[in-house]
Amino acid sequence: MEGHMSYEEQKKLVMYGLKMLGTITIVEVLVALLARGHLIEGVEFTGFMHYVYMALMVGFSLYKAYFIVYNFMHMAQEVKALRWSVLLPTLLLIWAVIAFFQEGNAWKENRERIHELRHSAPAGDATGAIDEAPDTYRLPG
Amino acid sequence: MASEAAVLEHKTEQDEHLWDGGKSPLKASYGKLMMWYFLVSDAFTFAGFLIAYGALRFSSETWPVADFVFEKIPFFDHAKAPLVFVTFMTFVLIASSVTMVRAVQEGHRENKNGAVKWLIFTIVGGLIFLSSQAWEWTTLIVKEGVTLHTNPFSRHIDEGTYLSAADLESMGFTKVEKDVHGTTATYFLPAGAADIEENRYFVKTDHFGNSFAGKDFKVGDSYLITINHDTHMYEPGAYKSASGAVLKEEFGPRAFGALFFFITGFHGFHVFSGVAFLTIVAINTASGIYLRRRNGHEMVEKIGLYWHFVDLVWVFVFLVFYLI
Numbered sequence: 001m002e003g004h005m006s007y008e009e010q011k012k013l014v015m016y017g018l019k020m021l022g023t024i025t026i027v028e029v030l031v032a033l034l035a036r037g038h039l040i041e042g043v044e045f046t047g048f049m050h051y052v053y054m055a056l057m058v059g060f061s062l063y064k065a066y067f068i069v070y071n072f073m074h075m076a077q078e079v080k081a082l083r084w085s086v087l088l089p090t091l092l093l094i095w096a097v098i099a100f101f102q103e104g105n106a107w108k109e110n111r112e113r114i115h116e117l118r119h120s121a122p123a124g125d126a127t128g129a130i131d132e133a134p135d136t137y138r139l140p141g
Numbered sequence: 142m143a144s145e146a147a148v149l150e151h152k153t154e155q156d157e158h159l160w161d162g163g164k165s166p167l168k169a170s171y172g173k174l175m176m177w178y179f180l181v182s183d184a185f186t187f188a189g190f191l192i193a194y195g196a197l198r199f200s201s202e203t204w205p206v207a208d209f210v211f212e213k214i215p216f217f218d219h220a221k222a223p224l225v226f227v228t229f230m231t232f233v234l235i236a237s238s239v240t241m242v243r244a245v246q247e248g249h250r251e252n253k254n255g256a257v258k259w260l261i262f263t264i265v266g267g268l269i270f271l272s273s274q275a276w277e278w279t280t281l282i283v284k285e286g287v288t289l290h291t292n293p294f295s296r297h298i299d300e301g302t303y304l305s306a307a308d309l310e311s312m313g314f315t316k317v318e319k320d321v322h323g324t325t326a327t328y329f330l331p332a333g334a335a336d337i338e339e340n341r342y343f344v345k346t347d348h349f350g351n352s353f354a355g356k357d358f359k360v361g362d363s364y365l366i367t368i369n370h371d372t373h374m375y376e377p378g379a380y381k382s383a384s385g386a387v388l389k390e391e392f393g394p395r396a397f398g399a400l401f402f403f404i405t406g407f408h409g410f411h412v413f414s415g416v417a418f419l420t421i422v423a424i425n426t427a428s429g430i431y432l433r434r435r436n437g438h439e440m441v442e443k444i445g446l447y448w449h450f451v452d453l454v455w456v457f458v459f460l461v462f463y464l465i
Contacts, residue, residue: 010246018239022232025459029228032464036208038223054465061460065453072242072449082167086177093188100192104199111200 017071021064028060170436176443180450183411187454190407191461194400201394205294207463209363213280219349227463230273231455234412237266238452245445248438253426256441260423263448267416274409278402284348286368286375287398293366293375295393297358301382303345305354309379312387314342324371329379331387342389343367345378353378366390401462408458411451418444 005013030039035053037044045053070076075083159165167174198204208223215226240262247255281287287294306329310316314329317336327344334340345353347367358364358380367376377389422444425431431438 007246007250011243014239014242014246017242018235021235021238025228025231025235028464029224033208033223036206036223038208057460057464061456061464064456068238068449068453068456072238072452073446079168082169082174082177085167086181089181090184093185093192096188096192097195100196101199104196107196107200108202112202 013071017067021067024060024064028057031056170439172439172443173446176446180446183450184454187404187407187457190400190404191457194404194461197394197396197400201396203296203298203394205292205393205397206296206363207465209365210281210294211277211463213284215276224463226273226277227459230270230277231459233266233270233273234452234455237263237270238449240266241445241448245438245442248426248431248441251432251435251437253429253432253438256431256438257423257427260419260426260441264416264419264423267412267419267448270412271409271416274405274412278405281401284370285365287401289399289402290395291375292393292395292397293368294397295364295366295391297360297362297364299382299384300357300359301380301388302357303353303355304379304381304387305352306344308354308381309342309344309387314379314387317341321372321374326369326372326374328376341377342379342387343376345380345390346376364390366392404458405462408451408454411454415444415448415451419448 031053033039034043035045035050075086160171165171169177211227212221212223213226214220214222240259244256244259244263247259285293304312306316306327309329313332315332317328317330319326319328319336328341329344330336330340330342345356345367347353347365348370364378366378368374369376375392377391379387379389382388422440426438426441431440
């Protein structure tokens with residue numbers, strides 16, 4: 001793209017980038033403060049709105065990333081094969097994110113289950129032995 | 142003269158043997174292509190860190206709230222300005238990315254002095270960012286007592302009321318005054334309990350000496366376990382929970398400090414090496430060595446790719462640590 005742009009046009013694009021990235025950052029911070037109830041008394045994003053908020057923040061960040069890579073790093077001018085050789089491996093990270101966050105959540109659930117079982121377990125006798133069905137207190141698998 | 146640009150282009154495209162086979166794969170110079178692939182690998186390293194952060198955060202019942210942890214600003218000790226300082230840091234980095242693009246543009250036009258000027262602005266931006274980060278870290282470590290393995294920031298998991306010294310004594314706690322590093326540490330022990338860390342209850346007081354006794358809190362409210370700068374002891378505040386039990390503030394998720402310092406530290410190290418390389422490139426540009434190469438200051442372009450990448454990573458660090 002830049003190859004076809006005049007010097008003045010290039011300078012304009014850079015100024016546009018500065019304003020756009022700056023504005024997005026301010027909007028992000030304002031929304032973050034609004035969502036945590038800092039801006040308007042009594043307004044806080046919970047439940048469904050919390051997910052909307054998360055999606056919005058991720059969306060803004062991805063757009064900033066796209067803009068930096070395509071316009072500041074001039075990815076737009078590289079040949080298609082180069083673009084894909086960089087972007088494709090990076091896109092695979094989406095799966096890593098889903099898988100590991102899921103895994104993290106599973107750790108939490110396991111821990112909560114262990115905690116629950118420990119507290120529901122009957123007290124043992126003086127030797128610490130528990131009479132019945134010890135299998136109940138083990139996790140499956 | 143009109144064809145001077147064409148001549149130069151001809152020279153760089155044809156006369157050097159490109160990658161020695163007479164062609165340049167992916168129509169990019171060797172250096173630029175390798176910089177791209179280095180950045181891909183670096184992106185994976187950062188992604189590894191950030192994914193570890195996400196997995197550990199998902200596995201925690203509670204997590205410190207960013208706008209409570211990062212609400213300090215320099216020069217105004219008592220001010221509460223959530224996310225303001227880190228927004229400033231983000232701006233500095235964006236601005237330095239923009240000055241970097243300008244340096245690359247001037248380099249393309251073989252405008253040596255223009256490139257040097259914008260490179261210097263970029264270096265200054267990097268230095269401001271690094272100093273800001275140094276201040277942020279100092280505040281967290283020295284004032285608030287966050288370390289790699291101790292995290293005094295957390296959120297309440299039940300509602301309750303902070304207790305005063307009189308409350309604790311009326312509930313059968315024993316007041317202890319102990320000499321630590323030449324100052325007196327005052328805390329309370331449950332009746333008959335040994336004087337060990339786990340049994341010490343403190344009257345909640347913040348870093349400015351304001352007492353919290355009698356104050357109520359709700360589920361989800363943020364707190365910071367005060368570290369006493371004279372005794373170097375953490376002072377978990379005693380409170381009466383809704384169920385009537387006397388409890389004290391628990392430390393937050395352990396991994397928080399390590400993740401924060403490793404990830405922002407790794408990013409800061411990239412900024413630092415970026416500043417070092419920018420300085421070298423600026424000096425070389427000023428010497429005219431890149432001008433003589435007649436390749437549109439490609440070296441400036443390559444360090445530019447790296448510098449934008451550092452900004453790009455910050456976009457995601459900013460997202461996970463400060464926004465969500």
